[in-house]
Amino acid sequence: MTPFKLTDELLEQIKQLIADNDTQELRSMMQEFHYADVAEIANELSVEEATYLIKLLDSETTSDVLTEMDEDVREAVLNNLSAKEIAEELEELDTDDAADIVGELPKEIVQEVISEIEDREHAKDIVDLLRYDENSAGGLMAKELVKVNENWTVLNCVGEMRKQAENVTRVHSIYVVDDEGKLKGRLSLKDLLTASTKTHIRDIYIPKVDSVNVNEKPEEVAKIMQKYDLEAIPVVDEIGRLVGRITIDDIVDVIKEEADKDYQMAAGISQDVEADDSIWELTRARLPWLILGLLGGLGAAAIMGGFEEMISQHAILFFFTPLIAAMAGNVGVQSSAIIVQGLANDDLKGSIGNRLVKEMLLALLNGLILAVLLLLFTWVWKGTFNTAVAISLSLVVVIVVAGLVGTFIPLFLHKRNIDPAIATGPFITTSNDIFGILIYFWIAKLILGI
Structure with missing residues (x-):
């Protein structure tokens, strides 16, 4: 086709x-x-x-x-x-x-x-x-489903299922309930077909069945269905009564919407918008983070202004400022993106402390490798060893701090029930730019003795 x-x-x-x-x-x-x-x-x-x-x-x-x-x-x-x-x-x-x-x-x-x-x-x-x-x-759920009573016989069950199936597009599962409508389990079609017509459903149903509460968040439902490879999952109310089911097509929509939202937040868009929305709607979605970026840039400029004398004596420091800021932002976004992805997939294990230590060691290793390359380049280019050391050491510290910030902030937001995806965009980039420039000039001042 x-x-x-x-x-x-x-x-x-x-x-x-x-x-x-x-x-x-x-x-x-x-x-x-x-x-x-x-x-x-x-x-x-x-x-x-x-x-x-x-x-x-x-x-x-x-x-x-x-x-x-x-x-x-x-x-x-x-x-x-x-x-x-x-x-x-x-x-x-x-x-x-x-x-x-x-x-x-x-x-x-x-x-x-x-x-x-x-x-x-x-x-x-x-x-x-x-x-x-x-x-x-x-x-998210639909009311259409096939359910049978545990006290029915197989013969009665088949007749009732035929009536219910008329309103169901696809029968993923047959659910078993008691006289009060509480979910008891599921029924295998094979067991139904091979059992005697006089057999009661309570004697052949499978008591183990995954279900979710009506108040469960769609994202949590998606995780359960993904983990157990379910095409549909029953939904129960506060007292365990079967009230509906959620099918995989609805969950795919949830996953797509969540991915779109996280992508937009990571790009610095504060609300759900599409390319065809009005200019005013797009402006409202983008402007808050652009203002944050502006404030961050003003903060970085103010920090550099405090080191004006040192920059005038070592102009080379000024040339490497964009590199330091860019590396801080990139490392922070990389770290936060991995953490946000792990939180979304429920893959993160262990304590926050262990996660921070691991990220610090990873950032330190990457920072040392990059610093050696930067040291050789700067030394050969300008021939000033102390300046090259100051810039390279600053890069190591900036990368380590950016990695820790990028790891800690999404974990902290998640603990406070705030969407951690907000940490993967301009928020992390701007904060790490400011920290990076401050650390850069402070270390340079210590080493160069100004």
Whole structure:
């Protein structure tokens, strides 16, 4: 199968079909595309054109397309649909996707949309999901699943499973509950098929099953599913009742969103933005860290001003200032990036003290190697041994301090329940620039005796 590629020619052809109101040709063309490809097309159309395309398709396809569209485009399209039209799309979606869309609607029309959903059980499940924090397992889960009672016989169980499976896109697992709805375990399809029809489920189910609480953070759910290679995981409430399940496709979205957020924070962007956002939104996201960088630069300039006499006597020190600042920033970012990655993957073991000692030894080894190279270069270039020693020794100390700062800050933030990804960007770079320049000139002053 050839991967879909949205070309300018194809987009213009679709726009022309919309302009000509050629519904038959347009509908025939859309049937050849995957719903994710249709969503990609809709994202590039105007709101009116995207709305036209959405109304043209059948409800089942439209509902899938809506889940794949960019949030801002979807919001604009939904504003052009009636409450009844939105309800028809929601009925085709799993409850978790439906709840996500309802959560984006203006509050004044939510009740109207819910009342238009004909499947009242589906509507009840959507409303139930809306009460959970979106940044929790409850806000991520879907209600569709297959569960059986431990007191049922195999014969009864099969009949009930057939009814439930009609509303489930894919059956990853069969969960077993007691009379109060509490999760007891899972049922192997093989055991179900090979057991006597009179056998009770309690005699054949597997009691060991991984689950998460409704209040668990999505990032923690992702770690559990990744660790145990799960395609789906059941969600229980505060008293252990089975209330839903989270599937791997939802977790992939969580991992992508978390990676995007961490990448932006590491780059010095303080809020979630995209390239197509307005100039004002992009400015608000970037400006705070740029101001921090400006303050850091002013601080470094003030430090250098305090050593003005020494710089005037040894001008070569000035030439190496960018090198010292750059090495401090680079080492700090490297150290913090490794720690943040380890925290995200839950791979860090041992105490903070041991981690700092290890990082100090690593930074010392790297610093000594780089310092030797710098010493030889400076000595050959300028022929002043004391100056070369001062610059090289400063580099070693700066690298060690930068490594410790880059290690300690994300660990400290993590202990305070602050996202440590904030430490991998301008925060570390700016702080290490200031520390690096201060250490550089202070050591040079001691060695050169000024």
